[in-house]
Amino acid sequence: EVQLVESGGGLVQPGGSLRLSCAASGFTFSSYFMHWVRQVPGKGLVWVSRINSDGTGTTYADSVKGRFTISRDNAKNTLYLQMNSLRAEDTAVYYCATYGLGSPCWGQGTLVTVSS
Amino acid sequence: DIVMTQSPDSLAVSLGERATINCKSSQSILYSSSNKNTLAWYQQKPGQPPKVLIYWASTRESGVPDRFSGSGSGTDFTLTISSLQAEDVAVYYCQQYYTIPLTFGGGTKVEIK
Numbered sequence: 485e486v487q488l489v490e491s492g493g494g495l496v497q498p499g500g501s502l503r504l505s506c507a508a509s510g511f512t513f514s515s516y517f518m519h520w521v522r523q524v525p526g527k528g529l530v531w532v533s534r535i536n537s538d539g540t541g542t543t544y545a546d547s548v549k550g551r552f553t554i555s556r557d558n559a560k561n562t563l564y565l566q567m568n569s570l571r572a573e574d575t576a577v578y579y580c581a582t583y584g585l586g587s588p589c590w591g592q593g594t595l596v597t598v599s600s
Numbered sequence: 601d602i603v604m605t606q607s608p609d610s611l612a613v614s615l616g617e618r619a620t621i622n623c624k625s626s627q628s629i630l631y632s633s634s635n636k637n638t639l640a641w642y643q644q645k646p647g648q649p650p651k652v653l654i655y656w657a658s659t660r661e662s663g664v665p666d667r668f669s670g671s672g673s674g675t676d677f678t679l680t681i682s683s684l685q686a687e688d689v690a691v692y693y694c695q696q697y698y699t700i701p702l703t704f705g706g707g708t709k710v711e712i713k
Contacts (some may be wrong), residue, residue: 489713495668521702528707529642529693529695531700531702531703534700535612543700543701577649579650583697586655588655588695589642589652589698590650591649
């Protein structure tokens with residue numbers, strides 16, 4: 485069964501850092517591009533970042549460029565999102581997702597709250 | 601960026617009646633190499649992650665009831681719930697995965713009339 489499981493969310497102060505993880509199973513993780521998408525509670529879905537299959541190519545939304553870093557460890561079947569200089573407007577549920585398997589596959593999300 | 605415009609914003613339908621949601625992309629999302637439209641539909645209930653209903657614009661995800669169907673090509677797409685059930689109350693989103701940034705429609709809230 486294809487599965488994505490996010491972790492690492494929590495409460496952090498403005499200006500702080502947090503690293504999210506997404507553990508993949510049930511497919512050949514190293515073969516697929518991966519994405520992070522976020523959703524402010526009660527609002528819509530917004531794409532955050534993408535990484536290619538071997539980790540050498542990354543793309544970011546303008547709102548997080550220079551503050552967030554996407555990476556992956558194909559040996560551990562894990563995707564990461566390092567979030568620095570966090571702002572209140574980064575408060576959201578963060579989902580990892582992939583689109584190369586035929587149907588889109590999403591995790592259950594992890595909540596990040598940026599507040600003092 | 602490809603803009604996804606969903607309509608209506610909300611929809612109230614009687615149980616057993618048809619619900620139709622529209623989604624329009626600002627440019628074609630037809631992948632010429634595969635002749636497939638890179639359009640997905642999601643259902644989201646409160647406190648839950650989005651659930652994939654439809655991908656490639658018209659392919660139903662495994663386990664999704666056949667009252668859900670997707671249609672359209674190029675820039676205009678439709679999600680139809682043929683006979684609304686109580687458990688279909690949710691917010692529905694369309695999304696293009698043709699190019700980065702991935703973009704989503706604003707969502708359609710479906711309620712029971």
